[in-house]
Amino acid sequence: MTPAAAVAVRAAGSRLASEPASWPGHVFPDGAPAGAEAMAVAALVEPAFLAGAGWDRDQQVLHLVPDHPQFGWSACRFPGCPARRRVGRFC
């Protein structure tokens, strides 16, 4: 557990910390406006999980990828098609 996550976990037992021990740069770009609660929750999210799920921290958008173990889907097999497979191997 990172020091920032430890601070957030301790705080979650009573109330959220005013700030994590370090800036959660894997969630928010430097200087982004983020409240204390959002920063405490962000400190609990593993960087590898976000990277694998398709998190774009600069755009603050989650671009889900079809092969992700929790959020993935059966993708269409047509080359370059990003849609979900519906009938057989295609969308």
Ligand SMILES: [Zn+2]
């Ligand atoms: Zn398709």
